[in-house]
Amino acid sequence: MLTRPIFTAVFFLSFTTQMNIQAFKVISTSSNTHQNITGAAILQKSADVCRDHILEQGQNFVQPDPLTAETLAVACHSPASASTLKSVITDISSSNAKVDGKHVFDAEYHFDDESFERARNLITQGVSDVKASLKQKNYEYARQRLGETLHTLQDFYSHSNWIELGNRSPYSTLIKPSLPLDNLADVNTPTCSSCDDDCTGNILETIITQKKLTSGYFSLLSPNKPKGKCSHGGLGDLTSLVTPKGGINKDGTTTAHGSLHFVAANVATAATRDLLQDIREAAGNVEFLRLMGIFQSSSVLCFVVDTSASMTEEIAEVKRITSFIIDSRRGTMDEPSAYVLVPFNDPGFGPVYKTTDPAEFKTEVNALSAGGGGADDPEMSLSGLWLALAAAPLASEIFLFTDAEPKDTEMKSTVLALIESTKSTVNFMLTNPLTNTTRSLSNPVNQVYEDLAVASGGLAIEVPKELLPNATSVINGTSISSLVTIFQAVRDPGTVQLFSFLVDSSVENLTLYITGNSTRFTITAPSGQSQSSGQSDGSLAVIQSVVNFHMVQVKNSSQAGVWNIYMNSTQPYTLKVTGKSSINFQFDFVEVYQVPHPGYTVFKSRPRSDGNVTLLLSMLGSGSEVPTIVLLVEPSGSGFHTGLLEDVGNGDYLVTVTTVPKGEFFVRVIGQTNSSSTSDYHSFQRQSSTRHRASSFGVTAVRNGTWFPGQLFSIAFTVATNSSYSNYTVTARNSGQYNMTFPSSLTTGSDGRANGVVELSTPGNATAGTEVILTIEVTQPETNDTNYAFLRLAVSRAVAPPAGLALSLWLSAGTLLIGLVINK
Numbered sequence: 001m002l003t004r005p006i007f008t009a010v011f012f013l014s015f016t017t018q019m020n021i022q023a024f025k026v027i028s029t030s031s032n033t034h035q036n037i038t039g040a041a042i043l044q045k046s047a048d049v050c051r052d053h054i055l056e057q058g059q060n061f062v063q064p065d066p067l068t069a070e071t072l073a074v075a076c077h078s079p080a081s082a083s084t085l086k087s088v089i090t091d092i093s094s095s096n097a098k099v100d101g102k103h104v105f106d107a108e109y110h111f112d113d114e115s116f117e118r119a120r121n122l123i124t125q126g127v128s129d130v131k132a133s134l135k136q137k138n139y140e141y142a143r144q145r146l147g148e149t150l151h152t153l154q155d156f157y158s159h160s161n162w163i164e165l166g167n168r169s170p171y172s173t174l175i176k177p178s179l180p181l182d183n184l185a186d187v188n189t190p191t192c193s194s195c196d197d198d199c200t201g202n203i204l205e206t207i208i209t210q211k212k213l214t215s216g217y218f219s220l221l222s223p224n225k226p227k228g229k230c231s232h233g234g235l236g237d238l239t240s241l242v243t244p245k246g247g248i249n250k251d252g253t254t255t256a257h258g259s260l261h262f263v264a265a266n267v268a269t270a271a272t273r274d275l276l277q278d279i280r281e282a283a284g285n286v287e288f289l290r291l292m293g294i295f296q297s298s299s300v301l302c303f304v305v306d307t308s309a310s311m312t313e314e315i316a317e318v319k320r321i322t323s324f325i326i327d328s329r330r331g332t333m334d335e336p337s338a339y340v341l342v343p344f345n346d347p348g349f350g351p352v353y354k355t356t357d358p359a360e361f362k363t364e365v366n367a368l369s370a371g372g373g374g375a376d377d378p379e380m381s382l383s384g385l386w387l388a389l390a391a392a393p394l395a396s397e398i399f400l401f402t403d404a405e406p407k408d409t410e411m412k413s414t415v416l417a418l419i420e421s422t423k424s425t426v427n428f429m430l431t432n433p434l435t436n437t438t439r440s441l442s443n444p445v446n447q448v449y450e451d452l453a454v455a456s457g458g459l460a461i462e463v464p465k466e467l468l469p470n471a472t473s474v475i476n477g478t479s480i481s482s483l484v485t486i487f488q489a490v491r492d493p494g495t496v497q498l499f500s501f502l503v504d505s506s507v508e509n510l511t512l513y514i515t516g517n518s519t520r521f522t523i524t525a526p527s528g529q530s531q532s533s534g535q536s537d538g539s540l541a542v543i544q545s546v547v548n549f550h551m552v553q554v555k556n557s558s559q560a561g562v563w564n565i566y567m568n569s570t571q572p573y574t575l576k577v578t579g580k581s582s583i584n585f586q587f588d589f590v591e592v593y594q595v596p597h598p599g600y601t602v603f604k605s606r607p608r609s610d611g612n613v614t615l616l617l618s619m620l621g622s623g624s625e626v627p628t629i630v631l632l633v634e635p636s637g638s639g640f641h642t643g644l645l646e647d648v649g650n651g652d653y654l655v656t657v658t659t660v661p662k663g664e665f666f667v668r669v670i671g672q673t674n675s676s677s678t679s680d681y682h683s684f685q686r687q688s689s690t691r692h693r694a695s696s697f698g699v700t701a702v703r704n705g706t707w708f709p710g711q712l713f714s715i716a717f718t719v720a721t722n723s724s725y726s727n728y729t730v731t732a733r734n735s736g737q738y739n740m741t742f743p744s745s746l747t748t749g750s751d752g753r754a755n756g757v758v759e760l761s762t763p764g765n766a767t768a769g770t771e772v773i774l775t776i777e778v779t780q781p782e783t784n785d786t787n788y789a790f791l792r793l794a795v796s797r798a799v800a801p802p803a804g805l806a807l808s809l810w811l812s813a814g815t816l817l818i819g820l821v822i823n824k
């Protein structure tokens with residue numbers, strides 16, 4: 001909503017226009033934002049939990065000062081988790097900010113319009129959802145719901161008169177559903193008098209003395225509000241223009257009650273900590289720290305395995321590499337933080353097996369056996385991959401093992417949508433090459449796999465079965481923590497070309513992965529030293545070559561500077577340069593809006609090609625990394641589209657690109673570390689692994705309301721384009737395989753918009769907190785242009801009805817028998 005923002009990361013843009021009556025930027029030193037409050041409370045509560053956990057283990061804990069993601073990670077004896085913690089705070093803050101974009105007109109999301117009961121119900125349901133999804137280890141959904149719930153909780157302190165009533169600590173009833181909301185001003189009770197410039201003291205004396213709780217009314221559309229009621233106030237709030245005029249919000253220092261802004265923000269921070277404490281008590285210290293990304297390596301082991309009859313050798317290799325990785329990583333920072341296994345054959349695929357326990361995972365992998373599969377060769381590989389992409393944490397490295405072509409090629413565009421949304425990388429270990437020689441012919445049936453590998457920045461490795469163990473070292477190399485992509489290029493057809501990339505001093509284990517038939521190359525270090533592909537063990541690197549796959553492990557990767565690789569091949573090839581480093585970036589596409597006030601909403605779909613594309617870029621690292629150039633790079637390497645950077649604080653940047661590549665693109669970030677502690681090389685370069693693309697139309701979908709087992713749940717979606725009366729086809733898929741209805745086609749109206757609804761039904765016994773990924777894909781048949789909306793959903797557990805309240809009151813009155821009778 002309009003102003004919620006102050007507590008919202010929304011005013012961002014350097015808007016100095018008269019439009020913005022609040023006259024502050026959201027991220028500013030003069031006011032607190034939702035993001036500041038959320039970030040501070042998460043760090044403070046996590047420090048408490050970490051201290052208790054560390055002391056319990058008999059280790060030493062030193063309270064970090066100042067408290068930042070980096071200092072806290074060090075204090076927790078887990079410096080490498082600074083990036084995961086920072087990234088979690090960004091995700092939670094983004095879903096907090098999104099509430100303003102998606103629920104501008106829904107008063108209860110902001111405690112406006114005296115909607116206390118409904119707003120408290122949102123908080124109660126939100127906390128219940130976070131706990132249920134934590135129980136199912138669905139951390140991403142838990143973070144999303146946490147961010148949304150915190151938005152509403154924090155808004156209470158800005159939009160109600162709690163602070164004006166003299167309170168300086170949180171209203172704990174808001175997170176205790178069993179307690180009644182007392183002493184609310186009813187709809188007939190006037191609460192405010194008019195004010196013009198100075199609105200301090202506009203709340204009626206009787207309200208203050210009787211300690212009645214009220215909140216401001218707000219509307220962008222109509223000046224109507226019940227008689228005598230306070231308004232929110234500020235730009236666009238039409239209700240504040242009618243008597244009683246003025247407002248009471250404390251969103252910023254210059255708003256109606258801006259003098260109480262910092263007080264309100266402090267209490268909101270304390271309330272946020274209390275809610276986090278409630279979640280910690282339910283989940284336990286270890287799960288709470290996992291939720292926050294502490295002690296988490298970013299390494300995940302995720303296998304999608306063909307279990308049809310011909311796969312005996314491959315399954316044996318999956319078992320071997322699983323044991324090897326689990327055993328060799330135990331207790332190290334590279335120990336995977338999550339394990340996912342999805343089997344498939346034909347017609348079966350799934351179920352998903354997901355755990356954080358390595359021993360359980362080993363048991364599950366060891367239980368795999370080759371046996372299924374229909375009479376024909378193709379298998380349900382893309383369906384299996386789709387489930388894995390939905391279940392794995394964001395930005396995972398996924399490995400799919402098969403010796404057969406996909407039977408379910410209609411799933412390709414859904415899989416692509418999931419690759420783009422999750423930014424996970426998919427590597428294919430294909431054991432169906434046409435020959436078994438080292439000059440193997442690429443099997444044309446693998447084209448779909450090759451396309452998906454390229455789109456995700458992964459590898460499609462084709463080896464005969466007996467050579468699979470020679471290729472699985474790639475799994476060992478990429479399933480490490482803090483893996484970063486430095487450079488990628490794909491040439492199809494191949495070209496003889498020299499590529500240069502910058503390696504900074506933070507990079508260890510510099511590794512180049514090359515796929516291609518008969519590929520010859522020469523690498524040259526900044527020192528001038530070089531080695532060609534023919535030398536398997538040279539002074540610079542160890543080069544392993546297996547059929548179409550080459551892995552170059554640089555021996556001394558502390559050679560910061562510009563590296564070159566000369567690719568001497570006219571056959572198609574892919575080149576990927578990775579390393580281990582704490583410096584990385586994450587980004588989301590965001591929609592920037594000016595009305596009713598400048599702000600942004602993160603969206604999980606392709607950006608529109610007919611306007612500016614904006615990215616919210618977050619730097620991960622020591623806290624001193626500054627991006628200097630952000631580019632959208634076409635895979636051919638020929639087109640660069642430069643973004644305009646705007647620092648919005650907390651290591652976050654808004655990047656605006658005015659012209660978008662026609663086809664696919666990578667995001668490349670070049671930057672500098674400001675750290676002066678070393679004389680090291682200060683520039684760095686990173687690149688997105690995933691390829692992205694824009695679409696000529698947008699698709700948006702909003703999760704609204706609560707989804708209970710046994711009920712229909714409706715999700716409204718909108719297609720928006722510049723052209724009226726154009727036709728689109730629609731496909732929706734959900735990873736829970738629940739029954740679902742949706743329109744199969746849509747036509748835009750004269751305004752270029754078309755609306756549809758997806759209706760999901762679930763069995764009554766569905767488990768609360770089990771995550772379901774929904775993708776709604778929309779295609780324009782003439783151009784074959786596709787866009788999609790990606791949503792995370794989970795069934796909720798019904799929160800105890802108010803009857804429980806009656807019972808507890810009766811019990812406390814000592815009339816147990818009567819209480820029980822009445823409750824019946």
Ligand SMILES: *[C@@H]1O[C@H](CO)[C@@H](O)[C@H](O)[C@H]1NC(C)=O
Nearest residue numbers: 027028029031032036649650
């Ligand atoms: C809010 O966060 C921004 C960005 O880190 C910071 O500059 C500002 O000082 C913070 N505001 C307050 C009041 O803490």
Ligand SMILES: *[C@@H]1O[C@H](CO)[C@@H](O)[C@H](O)[C@H]1NC(C)=O
Nearest residue numbers: 102103105106702704705716
């Ligand atoms: C959410 O649902 C409520 C109740 O059905 C409706 O009034 C509101 O407009 C919806 N909000 C959005 C953003 O769809």
Ligand SMILES: *[C@@H]1O[C@H](CO)[C@@H](O)[C@H](O)[C@H]1NC(C)=O
Nearest residue numbers: 434435436437438464465466
């Ligand atoms: C591999 O190729 C060689 C010669 O090309 C052939 O003799 C041999 O039988 C093949 N092995 C398998 C397992 O296909």
Ligand SMILES: *[C@@H]1O[C@H](CO)[C@@H](O)[C@H](O)[C@H]1NC(C)=O
Nearest residue numbers: 439440441442443517518571
């Ligand atoms: C691989 O390279 C060899 C020799 O350069 C060539 O004979 C063969 O046709 C190539 N295979 C493919 C799939 O291009």
Ligand SMILES: *[C@@H]1O[C@H](CO)[C@@H](O)[C@H](O)[C@H]1NC(C)=O
Nearest residue numbers: 438467469470544545546547
């Ligand atoms: C594969 O690995 C085995 C065992 O390490 C080794 O003897 C063999 O030479 C390797 N083959 C190739 C083609 O790299």
Ligand SMILES: *[C@@H]1O[C@H](CO)[C@@H](O)[C@H](O)[C@H]1NC(C)=O
Nearest residue numbers: 328329334473476477479480
């Ligand atoms: C596997 O990776 C670890 C580092 O995570 C490395 O120490 C080890 O040498 C690797 N093993 C193989 C066989 O590549």
Ligand SMILES: *[C@@H]1O[C@H](CO)[C@@H](O)[C@H](O)[C@H]1NC(C)=O
Nearest residue numbers: 508509510553554555557580
């Ligand atoms: C990775 O780098 C570290 C430090 O440079 C080194 O100790 C380790 O052996 C390397 N691992 C591999 C697999 O090269």
Ligand SMILES: *[C@@H]1O[C@H](CO)[C@@H](O)[C@H](O)[C@H]1NC(C)=O
Nearest residue numbers: 496520521522566567568569
């Ligand atoms: C490139 O490869 C060709 C053989 O395909 C070879 O004759 C030529 O010398 C190579 N060029 C360089 C610069 O290595």
Ligand SMILES: *[C@@H]1O[C@H](CO)[C@@H](O)[C@H](O)[C@H]1NC(C)=O
Nearest residue numbers: 610611612613644656657658
């Ligand atoms: C696109 O971005 C440029 C540069 O920030 C800005 O001047 C222009 O107004 C933007 N255009 C639109 C349609 O938002």
Ligand SMILES: *[C@@H]1O[C@H](CO)[C@@H](O)[C@H](O)[C@H]1NC(C)=O
Nearest residue numbers: 724725726727728746747782
């Ligand atoms: C859209 O579909 C309708 C009905 O099938 C058809 O009459 C109309 O011509 C189509 N519009 C366009 C722009 O193709």
Ligand SMILES: *[C@@H]1O[C@H](CO)[C@@H](O)[C@H](O)[C@H]1NC(C)=O
Nearest residue numbers: 737738739740761762763764
């Ligand atoms: C899904 O639909 C099928 C066929 O309409 C029906 O038999 C089945 O009971 C439905 N399942 C659920 C969970 O609603």
Ligand SMILES: *[C@@H]1O[C@H](CO)[C@@H](O)[C@H](O)[C@H]1NC(C)=O
Nearest residue numbers: 762763764765766767768770
């Ligand atoms: C729900 O019930 C169906 C059959 O009625 C059963 O197949 C399924 O396993 C149950 N699911 C859960 C999560 O209990």
